[in-house]
Amino acid sequence: MSGLNLRRIDPFRIEIARTPPMRTTGLVYANRAIERTLEHENVLQQVANVAALPGIIGPSMAMPDIHWGYGFPIGGVAAFSRDEGIISPGGVGYDINCGVCCILTGLKIGDVRPRMERLLASLFNNVPSGVGSRNKALAVSNREFLQVLELGARWAVKQGYAPPDDLQAHEDSGCIAGADPDAVSAKALERGQPQLGTLGSGNHFLELDVVDLVADADKAGAFGLFENQVVVLVHTGSRGLGHQICDDYVHEMVSAASRHGIALPDRQLACAPVMSREGREYFAAMASAANFAFANRALIAFLIRETFEQVFGGSAERLGMRLLFDCCHNIAKMEPIEWEGREVQACIHRKGATRALPPGDNRLPRRFMQTGQPVLVPGDMGRMSYILSGAQGARETFFSACHGAGRLLSRHEAKKRSRGRKILEELLSRDIHAMAASRATLAEEIPEAYKDVSDVVDTITGAGIAAAVARLKPFAMVKG
Amino acid sequence: MPYTLIDHTADLGMRVSAPTVEALFVEAALALCDIMGGLTPSEEERLTVRSSGIDRVDLLVRWLQEVLFLVEVKGFRVAKVVVEHLTDTDLRGSLRGACTGEPLKAEVKAVTYHNLEVAHIDNQYVATIILDM
Numbered sequence: 001m002s003g004l005n006l007r008r009i010d011p012f013r014i015e016i017a018r019t020p021p022m023r024t025t026g027l028v029y030a031n032r033a034i035e036r037t038l039e040h041e042n043v044l045q046q047v048a049n050v051a052a053l054p055g056i057i058g059p060s061m062a063m064p065d066i067h068w069g070y071g072f073p074i075g076g077v078a079a080f081s082r083d084e085g086i087i088s089p090g091g092v093g094y095d096i097n098c099g100v101c102c103i104l105t106g107l108k109i110g111d112v113r114p115r116m117e118r119l120l121a122s123l124f125n126n127v128p129s130g131v132g133s134r135n136k137a138l139a140v141s142n143r144e145f146l147q148v149l150e151l152g153a154r155w156a157v158k159q160g161y162a163p164p165d166d167l168q169a170h171e172d173s174g175c176i177a178g179a180d181p182d183a184v185s186a187k188a189l190e191r192g193q194p195q196l197g198t199l200g201s202g203n204h205f206l207e208l209d210v211v212d213l214v215a216d217a218d219k220a221g222a223f224g225l226f227e228n229q230v231v232v233l234v235h236t237g238s239r240g241l242g243h244q245i246c247d248d249y250v251h252e253m254v255s256a257a258s259r260h261g262i263a264l265p266d267r268q269l270a271c272a273p274v275m276s277r278e279g280r281e282y283f284a285a286m287a288s289a290a291n292f293a294f295a296n297r298a299l300i301a302f303l304i305r306e307t308f309e310q311v312f313g314g315s316a317e318r319l320g321m322r323l324l325f326d327c328c329h330n331i332a333k334m335e336p337i338e339w340e341g342r343e344v345q346a347c348i349h350r351k352g353a354t355r356a357l358p359p360g361d362n363r364l365p366r367r368f369m370q371t372g373q374p375v376l377v378p379g380d381m382g383r384m385s386y387i388l389s390g391a392q393g394a395r396e397t398f399f400s401a402c403h404g405a406g407r408l409l410s411r412h413e414a415k416k417r418s419r420g421r422k423i424l425e426e427l428l429s430r431d432i433h434a435m436a437a438s439r440a441t442l443a444e445e446i447p448e449a450y451k452d453v454s455d456v457v458d459t460i461t462g463a464g465i466a467a468a469v470a471r472l473k474p475f476a477m478v479k480g
Numbered sequence: 481m482p483y484t485l486i487d488h489t490a491d492l493g494m495r496v497s498a499p500t501v502e503a504l505f506v507e508a509a510l511a512l513c514d515i516m517g518g519l520t521p522s523e524e525e526r527l528t529v530r531s532s533g534i535d536r537v538d539l540l541v542r543w544l545q546e547v548l549f550l551v552e553v554k555g556f557r558v559a560k561v562v563v564e565h566l567t568d569t570d571l572r573g574s575l576r577g578a579c580t581g582e583p584l585k586a587e588v589k590a591v592t593y594h595n596l597e598v599a600h601i602d603n604q605y606v607a608t609i610i611l612d613m
Contacts, residue, residue, distance in 0.1 A: 068488065070491065070594030070612060095589060202587060251538075255534055267593035270593070
């Protein structure tokens with residue numbers, strides 16, 4: 001598999017032994033099926049590279065949806081000491097706070113089917129998607145845009161785009177503290193501003209699902225989920241703003257790492273001490289992009305609510321529409337963690353991973369105190385998605401879980417395998433209606449380009465990090 | 481165009497080759513524009529681009545990132561690329577093309593440093609560059 005020394009600990013965990021220059025071990029969450037997907041990848045070396053960075057606390061971890069990234073693996077989780085550790089833009093990724101939200105409806109699949117074509121076409125028209133998509137209807141002034149970066153989803157609530165109640169259903173109430181637009185370059189502002197309220201392209205999507213199976217009736221009830229219910233999943237992030245911020249700071253930290261005496265096995269791991277000038281500025285810029293992403297998804301949720309109102313009549317509230325949860329996938333956050341019997345302030349990097357708080361955690365809003373945080377795990381466009389809840393085992397991952405299925409094929413390979421195939425018709429044969437701004441995106445996103453999300457969920461629940469609540473089946477989607 | 485696509489699970493790579501370092505920088509910019517769908521036959525406008533880096537590979541990333549910004553954000557479509565002055569750390573070049581704003585075919589988030597390499601093989605300079613898509 002690789003030159004690394006691997007040891008299976010149990011049916012859900014593989015350890016990478018510590019060998020120089022690693023400062024700690026690697027810990028990969030993988031059942032046997034997931035382990036087979038790791039065989040042709042350089043991904044485990046990336047887990048080991050992260051383990052070599054200064055100030056890492058606990059193992060360098062990888063969730064079961066891990067795949068080969070650039071610098072850090074995608075699906076990677078690493079905690080660094082605030083005082084002795086580093087912060088890395090590459091450890092967050094270019095799409096800062098790429099994340100997912102789930103909007104519940106009170107509608108059953110039988111209510112939606114008769115108007116499904118109109119609903120899908122209206123969503124496709126109303127939610128801007130595709131390469132370089134812009135939203136002229138929701139354009140904001142330069143001054144207003146700075147407010148978006150400071151306030152995140154709170155800005156959307158202030159402007160009336162989202163009900164105040166939604167803030168209880170956002171990770172960190174939809175606003176990462178410490179954002180400072182002064183740390184954001186003019187280029188990043190120019191790149192991101194026209195893209196507020198857009199889905200984008202690539203693996204970003206808007207998907208209608210039906211609750212296909214309820215695994216835990218009590219928790220499903222508490223979340224507001226029931227069998228045959230229609231729910232909406234949205235996956236997007238900070239668009240060009242985040243891309244440019246990451247690029248600006250990776251470049252700066254390539255030099256900063258050298259100034260701070262940090263050896264980099266791969267320049268994409270460029271980093272600086274958390275509390276250094278470069279580290280603090282990056283955090284302030286990253287938090288600004290994260291807040292943009294919270295606002296972006298809140299605006300898309302607004303467009304979705306409006307569309308449902310147009311198609312079904314009545315208010316979104318009467319249609320039972322409310323946000324179940326909105327969470328980050330690509331983020332660095334200052335979180336207190338327990339380590340070796342004491343509380344330590346850490347900068348936790350989650351790159352293609354999501355937070356997962358267990359029942360009773362005092363960071364949870366009251367509505368999730370008994371259940372744990374909803375953990376949204378979207379699959380590929382042809383198979384299932386899952387809603388889980390954070391469990392007590394998440395302590396060992398510093399409250400982190402998987403974020404999706406995880407890519408298996410490169411985009412290039414997926415396109416090759418799609419040649420000559422009618423992807424839309426293939427999906428339709430599975431009773432899934434899709435509209436895409438680009439045929440190329442559809443080809444890159446074919447179901448077999450991803451791992452089977454059920455293997456990912458089997459691992460994460462088997463390891464006790466999260467518990468299954470409900471399974472979703474997609475029936476309509478908009479791809480960028 | 482002297483480039484090939486290479487596989488990367490998360491993203492897309494390109495391998496570009498040229499007989500000189502100057503030509504390598506030109507061909508890499510054209511390859512990036514081709515992947516994005518940012519080429520045009522029109523040579524109406526000329527933009528000057530200046531980039532700097534800590535070494536040659538860093539400079540290559542900075543240069544391509546500048547081209548990416550002009551194509552994605554400014555709507556510039558490229559017909560011709562000229563490298564006028566090049567050292568290991570500084571570049572002055574120009575892009576000829578037109579601000580057509582025509583839709584792009586692919587969204588490239590960034591040019592990454594991951595597995596970045598410039599090698600000199602059989603009298604050819606060869607760059608391997610991973611793009612985050």
